[in-house]
Amino acid sequence: MLDFIIWIVIIALFVLSFVGILYPIIPSVLVIWVGFFLYQFIINANELTASFWIVMVIFTAFLFLADILANSYFVKKYGGSKWGERGAAIAVIIGSFIIPPFGIILVPFITVFVIELLQHRPPNEAARASIGSLLGFLGGSVAKVVIQLIMIIWFFIVIIF
Numbered sequence: 001m002l003d004f005i006i007w008i009v010i011i012a013l014f015v016l017s018f019v020g021i022l023y024p025i026i027p028s029v030l031v032i033w034v035g036f037f038l039y040q041f042i043i044n045a046n047e048l049t050a051s052f053w054i055v056m057v058i059f060t061a062f063l064f065l066a067d068i069l070a071n072s073y074f075v076k077k078y079g080g081s082k083w084g085e086r087g088a089a090i091a092v093i094i095g096s097f098i099i100p101p102f103g104i105i106l107v108p109f110i111t112v113f114v115i116e117l118l119q120h121r122p123p124n125e126a127a128r129a130s131i132g133s134l135l136g137f138l139g140g141s142v143a144k145v146v147i148q149l150i151m152i153i154w155f156f157i158v159i160i161f
Helices: 002-022 028-043 050-077 082-095 103-118 123-160
Strands: none
């Protein structure tokens, strides 16, 4: 019976990790890891190998970088300056804590726009760079969904086979 309850909690945590993509106040990767640890320490301590844990650490690093790298890439691609890229990266982190989930979209958008205007860029170019910030958020979110899916699928493959 305890195993059944733990499995319900693990699955709920995996689902909650995807909610965390839109509501960054929920630490998606931490929620996934709690699911892994519940399995490891309560259900079966011998099934998840060292190679599994190493790969999960690598994927976790990719999850942390997904937003920042995607945002910087798209700001640059849409004509943003180096300062716009840096501002977008910092604004993603700050935006995560301001009016979730909208802060992670609005704060980088506004930040990039203001930075580009301060550098005497025309408003249309500043707006274009800000749109790059929005696309960066979307790209980072898609990347995080894919990485989280891979992590969760890998977990189930390891325990089933």
